[in-house]
Amino acid sequence: MTRCVALVVAAGRGSRFGGEIPKQWRDLGGRPVLRHSLAAFAAHPSVDAVRAVIHPDDRGFYDTAAAGLHLGEPIAGGPTRQDSVRLGLEAIAELKPDLVLIHDGARPFVDGGVIGRVLAGLKDHSGAIPALPVHDTLKRAGATGLIEETVPRAGLWRAQTPQGFHFPALLAAHQAAIGHEWTDDAAVAEQAGMRVVLVKGSEDNLKITTTEDLRRAGARLAEPGDIRVASGYDVHRFTDGDHVTLCNLAIPHDAGLEGHSDADVALHALTDALLGCISAGDIGRHFPPTDPRWKGADSAIFLAYAGTLINGLGGEIVHLDVTVICERPKVGPHRAAMAARTAEILGIDEHRVSIKATTTEGLGFTGRREGIAAQATATVRLPR
Ligand SMILES: Nc1ccn([C@@H]2O[C@H](COP(=O)(O)OP(=O)(O)OP(=O)(O)O)[C@@H](O)[C@H]2O)c(=O)n1
Numbered sequence: 049m050t051r052c053v054a055l056v057v058a059a060g061r062g063s064r065f066g067g068e069i070p071k072q073w074r075d076l077g078g079r080p081v082l083r084h085s086l087a088a089f090a091a092h093p094s095v096d097a098v099r100a101v102i103h104p105d106d107r108g109f110y111d112t113a114a115a116g117l118h119l120g121e122p123i124a125g126g127p128t129r130q131d132s133v134r135l136g137l138e139a140i141a142e143l144k145p146d147l148v149l150i151h152d153g154a155r156p157f158v159d160g161g162v163i164g165r166v167l168a169g170l171k172d173h174s175g176a177i178p179a180l181p182v183h184d185t186l187k188r189a190g191a192t193g194l195i196e197e198t199v200p201r202a203g204l205w206r207a208q209t210p211q212g213f214h215f216p217a218l219l220a221a222h223q224a225a226i227g228h229e230w231t232d233d234a235a236v237a238e239q240a241g242m243r244v245v246l247v248k249g250s251e252d253n254l255k256i257t258t259t260e261d262l263r264r265a266g267a268r269l270a271e272p273g274d275i276r277v278a279s280g281y282d283v284h285r286f287t288d289g290d291h292v293t294l295c296n297l298a299i300p301h302d303a304g305l306e307g308h309s310d311a312d313v314a315l316h317a318l319t320d321a322l323l324g325c326i327s328a329g330d331i332g333r334h335f336p337p338t339d340p341r342w343k344g345a346d347s348a349i350f351l352a353y354a355g356t357l358i359n360g361l362g363g364e365i366v367h368l369d370v371t372v373i374c375e376r377p378k379v380g381p382h383r384a385a386m387a388a389r390t391a392e393i394l395g396i397d398e399h400r401v402s403i404k405a406t407t408t409e410g411l412g413f414t415g416r417r418e419g420i421a422a423q424a425t426a427t428v429r430l431p432r
């Protein structure tokens with residue numbers, strides 16, 4: 049299987065932005081700029097790992113920006129963007145990626161569409177970058193502002209990130225480029241003779257370079273949102289035990305539920321519904337049942353993680369609804385506590401969580417009391 053790692057570079061000092069705190073740590077819609085960029089990659093179903101490159105002085109900022117995303121240790125960057133990327137590539141070599149996506153931490157509005165187009169471009173090329181055509185007339189002028197020439201714009205494109213490459217070739221190209229200065233990774237790849245294709249970028253995928261860019265980004269977040277609705281479904285079979293775990297509460301019963309984690313069927317369905325709202329695959333992709341770390345795990349971790357991804361994208365959970373399907377135990381007496389605990393895990397208001405239960409009138413596997421099923425619907429508002 050192809051392994052793809054996203055490398056998000058955020059070690060710059062933001063000299064054109066100015067101020068005490070580098071731009072990637074500034075607030076954008078209630079969370080640091082970098083948080084938005086990291087969350088977009090953490091949520092993408094084709095990205096297997098995300099690593100950030102930061103300035104060693106910024107560790108405190110990073111810990112806030114990356115909280116709950118389960119990323120690895122950040123990598124220390126260098127004096128230029130090119131140095132930071134090379135150091136990042138050398139550090140992630142141990143992950144043995146086939147593909148790498150290099151992204152500016154200062155581009156918070158990268159979305160799954162752009163990431164997907166870059167990855168599609170890598171099927172037939174050793175590099176792919178998102179870009180937009182230049183529409184304005186281009187002038188070259190000296191320091192006095194006097195025009196020296198009009199530059200033909202035909203065939204000119206504005207390069208964005210993430211820039212995607214076959215990993216071994218890009219690592220070699222970056223190591224060969226030491227001593228030269230290029231402003232993007234496609235330029236480094238071009239020098240090494242790699243074939244790099246342009247794919248469609250996005251006007252939203254702006255880079256925050258100046259304070260005016262941050263103001264525009266904030267205004268975009270304030271626009272009416274993009275409402276997403278998705279469902280989740282899960283089943284666990286009964287096994288020996290004296291309780292089942294539903295919405296993180298131990299409910300006494302004459303059997304337990306079998307599973308790799310704590311088998312919390314309700315939270316698993318809710319987690320999948322939330323991941324569905326951001327097209328982030330399913331719970332098994334983020335927390336594989338083959339991974340011993342999740343053996344017996346508290347499923348609150350999975351739900352909180354899905355909430356963190358939505359939060360990182362600037363999104364808001366509007367409503368959650370789950371139906372637990374079983375003959376026994378009786379869920380009704382626990383509904384209010386289950387809603388309260390679910391809301392608490394996600395940090396949302398209790399009135400945004402609805403817990404329901406039904407039997408199947410003795411029919412099917414739930415009717416035969418072989419297990420419990422749960423189906424959930426989530427409604428999420430994302431910024432446009
Ligand atoms: N030594 C550097 C310089 C830049 N970057 C990162 O590369 C991206 C694009 O660079 P740019 O917008 O130029 O950021 P800065 O270098 O911080 O800004 P400036 O050039 O204004 O100082 C940013 O996410 C930035 O943090 C980096 O990781 N290491």
Ligand SMILES: C[C@](O)(CO)[C@H](O)COP(=O)(O)O
Nearest residue numbers: 129152207208209231232255
């Ligand atoms: C990588 C980049 O964002 C593509 O547009 C750009 O080249 C970074 O350049 P900057 O001069 O560091 O802003």
